[in-house]
Amino acid sequence: MLEEIIIAGFGGQGVLSMGQILCYSGIMENKEVSWMPSYGPEMRGGTANCITIISDEKISSPIIAKFDTVIALNQPSVDKFENAVKPNGVFLYDSTNVIKPPTRTDIKIYKLEASNEALKMKNTKILNMIMLGAFLKIRPIIKLENIIAGLKKVLPERYHNLLPLNEQALKKGMELVN
Amino acid sequence: MNDTLHLAENLVYKRPKTLINVAMHYCPGCGHSTTHKILCEVIDELNIQSEVIGVAPVGCSVIAYDYLNIDMQEAAHGRASAVATGIKRVLPEKLVFSYQGDGDLAAIGTAETLHTCNRGENILIIFINNAIYGMTGGQMAPTTLENMKSTTTPFGRNVRKMGYPIKMTDLVATLPGTYYVTRQSVHTPANVRKTKAAIKKAFEYQRLDRGTCFIEVVSNCPSNWKMTPVDSNKWLVENMLPFYSLGDLKVPSKEEN
Amino acid sequence: MGELKLMKGNEAIAEAAIRAGADAYFGYPITPQSEVLEYLANEAEKRTGMVILQAESEVAAINMVYGAGGTGKKVMTTSSSPGISLMQEGLSYIACAEIPCLLVNVVRGGPGLGTIQPGQSDYLQATKGGGHGDYKLLVLAPNSIQEMVDFVKEGFDLAFKYRNPVLILTDGVLGQMMEKVELFDQIPRSKEIPSWATVGKPPNRERNILTSLNLQPELMEKHNEHLQAKYREIEKNEIRVETINCEGADYIFTSFGLTSRICIKAAQLAKEKGIKIGIIRPITVYPFPYETYAKYADKVKGFFDVEMNAGQMLEDVKLGVLGKAPIKFHGRMGGMVPTPDEVFHVFEEKFLGGKE
Numbered sequence: 022m023l024e025e026i027i028i029a030g031f032g033g034q035g036v037l038s039m040g041q042i043l044c045y046s047g048i049m050e051n052k053e054v055s056w057m058p059s060y061g062p063e064m065r066g067g068t069a070n071c072i073t074i075i076s077d078e079k080i081s082s083p084i085i086a087k088f089d090t091v092i093a094l095n096q097p098s099v100d101k102f103e104n105a106v107k108p109n110g111v112f113l114y115d116s117t118n119v120i121k122p123p124t125r126t127d128i129k130i131y132k133l134e135a136s137n138e139a140l141k142m143k144n145t146k147i148l149n150m151i152m153l154g155a156f157l158k159i160r161p162i163i164k165l166e167n168i169i170a171g172l173k174k175v176l177p178e179r180y181h182n183l184l185p186l187n188e189q190a191l192k193k194g195m196e197l198v199n
Numbered sequence: 200m201n202d203t204l205h206l207a208e209n210l211v212y213k214r215p216k217t218l219i220n221v222a223m224h225y226c227p228g229c230g231h232s233t234t235h236k237i238l239c240e241v242i243d244e245l246n247i248q249s250e251v252i253g254v255a256p257v258g259c260s261v262i263a264y265d266y267l268n269i270d271m272q273e274a275a276h277g278r279a280s281a282v283a284t285g286i287k288r289v290l291p292e293k294l295v296f297s298y299q300g301d302g303d304l305a306a307i308g309t310a311e312t313l314h315t316c317n318r319g320e321n322i323l324i325i326f327i328n329n330a331i332y333g334m335t336g337g338q339m340a341p342t343t344l345e346n347m348k349s350t351t352t353p354f355g356r357n358v359r360k361m362g363y364p365i366k367m368t369d370l371v372a373t374l375p376g377t378y379y380v381t382r383q384s385v386h387t388p389a390n391v392r393k394t395k396a397a398i399k400k401a402f403e404y405q406r407l408d409r410g411t412c413f414i415e416v417v418s419n420c421p422s423n424w425k426m427t428p429v430d431s432n433k434w435l436v437e438n439m440l441p442f443y444s445l446g447d448l449k450v451p452s453k454e455e456n
Numbered sequence: 457m458g459e460l461k462l463m464k465g466n467e468a469i470a471e472a473a474i475r476a477g478a479d480a481y482f483g484y485p486i487t488p489q490s491e492v493l494e495y496l497a498n499e500a501e502k503r504t505g506m507v508i509l510q511a512e513s514e515v516a517a518i519n520m521v522y523g524a525g526g527t528g529k530k531v532m533t534t535s536s537s538p539g540i541s542l543m544q545e546g547l548s549y550i551a552c553a554e555i556p557c558l559l560v561n562v563v564r565g566g567p568g569l570g571t572i573q574p575g576q577s578d579y580l581q582a583t584k585g586g587g588h589g590d591y592k593l594l595v596l597a598p599n600s601i602q603e604m605v606d607f608v609k610e611g612f613d614l615a616f617k618y619r620n621p622v623l624i625l626t627d628g629v630l631g632q633m634m635e636k637v638e639l640f641d642q643i644p645r646s647k648e649i650p651s652w653a654t655v656g657k658p659p660n661r662e663r664n665i666l667t668s669l670n671l672q673p674e675l676m677e678k679h680n681e682h683l684q685a686k687y688r689e690i691e692k693n694e695i696r697v698e699t700i701n702c703e704g705a706d707y708i709f710t711s712f713g714l715t716s717r718i719c720i721k722a723a724q725l726a727k728e729k730g731i732k733i734g735i736i737r738p739i740t741v742y743p744f745p746y747e748t749y750a751k752y753a754d755k756v757k758g759f760f761d762v763e764m765n766a767g768q769m770l771e772d773v774k775l776g777v778l779g780k781a782p783i784k785f786h787g788r789m790g791g792m793v794p795t796p797d798e799v800f801h802v803f804e805e806k807f808l809g810g811k812e
Binding site (some may be wrong): 060 | 460462486487571574628629632633634635636713717718720721724776793794795796797798
């Protein structure tokens with residue numbers, strides 16, 4: 022198994038932590054992991070992304086241009102990374118605020134009203150968990166219980182009261198994929 | 200009069216144990232030799248040879264380690280107080296001093312000097328100010344007096360063009376990190392005694408972890424001032440001391456001692 | 457097996473420093489490596505009593521390293537390219553006075569203020585001296601977070617073995633990215649005092665002096681000869697290199713640090729097209745593994761050197777290959793990172809496309 026993913030969106034949408042949760046959970050399943058964030062001024066209000074690689078084998082390059090999966094959380098990321106998906110790859114995006122959807126026909130496109138769903142669940146911060154749940158439904162590379170264990174590592178202890186809500190969001194994301 | 204007392208009174212010079220018995224490279228009449236001697240006397244009297252680590256940066260005193268029988272590090276130009284910081288931070292129980300000239304401490308090393316004092320590093324900084332670059336041959340120093348001649352101010356220091364002489368000691372006295380700041384000299388036996396007392400006090404304060412002690416020694420440079428030693432001391436009194444006035448700039452309050 | 461953790465490169469350096477029993481760290485913030493100082497500020501003192509000090513500049517930081525290192529303690533600093541430039545004066549003094557210490561350069565693209573994005577453009581500065589005078593740092597170039605961790609420990613050992621500054625030459629990607637690392641167990645801080653250390657002169661030994669000065673040229677030359685003899689010893693003992701699939705390869709890709717991993721991926725792309733690619737990765741870039749290149753120089757059709765600079769290691773590769781095979785180069789600059797697809801494409805163009 023080798024899954025090469027890029028997750029992109031606005032700073033503050035939880036893009037970087039999605040990748041980190043995947044990595045922590047991957048380690049629990051004895052997988053090799055690599056997480057490379059965009060860094061610098063982009064982090065402040067602009068777009069952020071992280072390349073996340075989960076593999077059974079030793080990972081060579083942490084920097085890649087073509088991905089098995091792109092997860093896009095805003096319009097600029099949809100625009101920027103539509104062409105970065107490998108043929109037959111997965112393009113998963115939050116369609117709530119996207120007015121120009123992806124158009125490629127050689128990839129599998131999944132759209133989710135994830136921001137709206139997060140609003141319905143009364144916490145916009147769980148948007149990333151809804152997206153992550155959806156991704157795991159599409160590409161079940163890691164078991165849900167390990168994702169939750171990974172979440173515990175990424176989430177500072179003072180927020181551990183929010184773990185049940187995050188778990189609900191993950192499951193919501195899974196449900197929303199058809 | 201008692202015989203023993205009589206002998207003691209006649210004993211006018213004794214080489215301190217810590218001062219190595221070699222001919223110094225310092226020019227005749229230079230204040231460095233005297234300052235080295237009293238520094239060694241203090242080390243002997245406090246019996247701290249095994250605890251002292253000295254730092255001497257670029258300048259006339261860069262090879263002070265040839266004369267002082269203590270562990271020493273030579274430092275890059277201007278960096279002595281950073282080097283001393285490094286030593287003191289890992290060996291807080293030892294006694295650390297830097298011995299720096301005015302070009303070193305007040306020009307190229309200004310940032311290190313101010314920040315060391317501002318952090319209140321628990322070290323002693325001995326600052327020899329003779330208002331000139333000695334080792335490189337008499338160029339203008341940051342402390343060179345207004346209208347004073349040097350090889351790079353052949354017509355005298357024009358302060359509008361070359362800046363004003365800087366009073367580092369006054370500057371560091373304003374910083375909360377410094378504990379004891381004083382300006383002394385070694386041009387008369389009385390002043391030598393006062394400077395020695397200041398150095399001794401500074402080591403005692405360091406032992407008590409009180410912060411940075413800063414002792415400026417207003418000194419001379421007969422060779423680059425182009426004077427005899429005697430004339431240079433006279434010039435020092437007439438020109439240096441009116442601007443760099445002697446005395447304590449910051450002393451511990453009575454309760455602290 | 458040691459503790460497994462997911463760690464950012466910069467944090468891994470800091471954690472490894474604590475575990476290696478480092479006594480002190482002096483540094484100054486600069487992107488992309490400020491997390492080292494931040495992590496240490498949080499963790500180090502409470503765990504081992506390690507001294508952590510944010511200096512007023514890189515100039516001051518390296519001189520604090522000089523002072524503290526001169527007492528025989530395990531001392532380190534980290535910075536990124538512009539900061540490392542500021543440290544060159546101090547490094548020259550440290551090398552000459554033979555003060556062991558560990559440095560990390562998390563390289564960013566230059567010259568000048570350049571960019572905060574990754575680069576490998578400090579190779580020549582790192583491997584050929586950097587400051588004034590004839591001296592060498594021992595330079596390790598990790599390509600994973602695991603190696604960053606391991607090299608902190610080994611770097612200290614090498615620094616003390618040779619009384620020489622050791623530099624870990626890494627880059628912004630390795631500083632910022634996260635990988636799984638196995639951490640070694642805590643090594644207690646050493647109480648040993650090396651014989652040369654300036655710690656206060658006891659009555660029963662001569663005074664110790666650490667200096668880089670000798671006004672007599674005859675003696676200064678002698679000291680230089682001593683340093684050179686030490687560097688020859690390092691060249692004899694410490695060369696490290698990784699070779700992958702070089703036997704029977706058609707071409708060899710060569711690269712250090714991060715780009716070596718990009719080359720490994722590019723070699724996989726080549727394999728899919730039936731081209732056999734070997735990899736030579738210098739792990740020590742000083743001392744440089746010239747002989748490894750010589751060994752394969754007349755067995756392959758060519759060498760392809762990939763770096764994030766204008767061709768700095770290329771000069772050493774040429775000295776290894778000695779004209780026995782064609783060498784082509786692909787470099788990105790200014791903070792740009794080549795992708796594996798790009799590397800393979802350029803290789804195809806330069807060696808198989810008949811261009812140039």
